[in-house]
Amino acid sequence: MNLEGKRILIIITGGIAAYKMNTAVRGFIKEGAEVKVILTPAAKDFVTPLTLSVLSRNEVLWDLSSSSGTWNNHVELALWSDAILVAPCTANTLSKMVHGACDNLAMAVYMSAKCPVFIAPAMDLDMYRHPSTRQNIQRAQDFGHILIPAEEGELASGLHGEGRMAEPEHLIETVRQYFESKDFIKNMAGKKVLITAGPTYEAIDPVRFIGNHSSGKMGFALAEEAAKRGADVILISGPSHEKIKGNHIQLIRVTSAKEMFQEVFRYFSGIDMAIASAAVADYAPKEVAAEKIKKDGDSMTIELVKNPDILKTMGEQKKKQFLIGFALETQNEEAHAKEKLHRKNLDMIVLNSLRDSGAGFQTDTNRIRIFTESQEKEFPIKPKSAVAADILDFAVAQMAK
Ligand SMILES: Cc1cc2nc3c(=O)[nH]c(=O)nc-3n(C[C@H](O)[C@H](O)[C@H](O)COP(=O)(O)O)c2cc1C
CATH class of the missing domain: 3.40.50.10300 (CoaB-like)
Structure with a gap:
């Protein structure tokens, strides 16, 4: 178990690749990580909070405040995290991240975070190729975020090309390797x-x-x-x-x-x-x-x-x-x-x-x-x-x- 004790906050956004995230959450737990999941409101149409809360062993949140009027403390969630993984990352959320738009819980957590941020974009090939997406990916990397690039293959639209979210094992491996290299350099x-x-x-x-x-x-x-x-x-x-x-x-x-x-x-x-x-x-x-x-x-x-x-x-x-x-x-x-x-x-x-x-x-x-x-x-x-x-x-x- 290589991610033992690491606190991974997973932000799932409203892309079709969200269906792969049940497997990813399960994989992170198997590696020994503690996992919390936050959904964008759009993501709720693609995955169910119930399944994800069972798999992550934690409550799944999507609103800045709950229906009973209590605040889902985004600052605490951000500070809890050793790493944030945005997967799948839609064109919309990517754009919000690099422009500082903060209109949902996921964005408020992201903007309050001090930990490393991994992004795994997923979209149809023309969206992925679009100059605004290219520019936003570059800007996110300039912020120091770690890109897990989309892969080439068959897309949900039926088209073939670049834009498929990296597979769950690849997401887990990238985060694991990051911590491994950090732990290695703890030699100071x-x-x-x-x-x-x-x-x-x-x-x-x-x-x-x-x-x-x-x-x-x-x-x-x-x-x-x-x-x-x-x-x-x-x-x-x-x-x-x-x-x-x-x-x-x-x-x-x-x-x-x-x-x-x-x-x-x-x-x-x-x-x-x-x-x-x-x-x-x-x-x-x-x-x-x-x-x-x-x-x-x-x-x-x-x-x-x-x-x-x-x-x-x-x-x-x-x-x-x-x-x-x-x-x-x-x-x-x-x-x-x-x-x-x-x-x-x-x-x-x-x-x-x-x-x-x-x-x-x-x-x-x-x-x-x-x-x-x-x-x-x-x-x-x-x-x-x-x-x-x-x-x-x-x-x-x-x-x-
Ligand atoms: C069936 C369906 C599939 C979608 N797939 C994607 C996708 O793969 N990537 C993407 O960027 N947007 C996709 N969208 C559009 C997003 O859901 C839309 O931009 C939404 O506003 C994203 O909100 P969020 O970024 O807050 O989750 C899809 C929409 C629908 C209805």
Whole structure:
């Protein structure tokens, strides 16, 4: 039994392939999973709640509130789930998912969920081929959802082509493999990881500063991914609007490079891995004016002095720590990244280029290349959560060598 104890919430929508879901629910239970089923109102014409509740051993729900006027708590249902499987996923529900429409219990649960989401579309071949369906599938994948593609074969309409929902065994196998790989990468359990994130603000006077456009998204995604894999994470972040999701993350907020430096070296000697994803200001104003500087004359000069180099100091002090740096370059990217890898005594460097659209500071996606002394690997554009997983997969494999 490979899905022992895993909580799988299955959303069944109003497609003809819904008839296969009795078998799928039974299969998940046989694998040891706990299963709850939610139907869209349209799905009730295709399957019966009674059969599904017997097979899933749980009440089957479809409305946001029950006939007695009680709320079917969609938030609790979402947080209960280790994974959500939308199968079959109609063109209609797929469209709602990627556009944020929330007009039934299934959509409210989906939109409240933090767990991985699997979608198994099923529709007639022309619907499946339609540009809007193609686009919506792509968008769902960009959200990080896992597609279980429709298969080619005979369709309920009598036509032959792509659009048949994957068979129940395939649905179960995809979810099982996902958890197997996650459990495999729990090998960060017990590891202490320090991550820096966000920009730093270097004060000019009480109201002004020198900063940069870093959002902190990449560092926060790395912290969440490392924590999911069992690591204890210390996240030291400059000013960022990001909030922490998940346990085992100690968040320390700082403002300037000097504060970040102090916090980093409070913990550095006791950690196993450090990931420096913060965009730290290289220079800070020499003097910070005590009062707001008044407008005076056509120009003004601010003298800047070098900030302490946090990453370089980590490289100098490191003993057992596996050290990962980031390079955000606009030209000669590869050469600069490799040079930084050597100069700062890093074990691994992650390069993203500002020349790539969808990569860099304020985006939700990133396209990276990873370099070590002897290896390099290029990754396609992905959501930052998936990029974090790629970085940690690579790092864990390097550490094991
Ligand atoms: C007999 C029948 C079969 C259908 N099969 C599908 C299907 O396979 N895929 C699909 O996207 N829509 C299918 N539809 C259309 C959906 O039921 C319709 O778009 C509905 O609004 C979907 O609602 P839901 O996404 O909330 O479940 C079918 C409709 C009927 C009447």
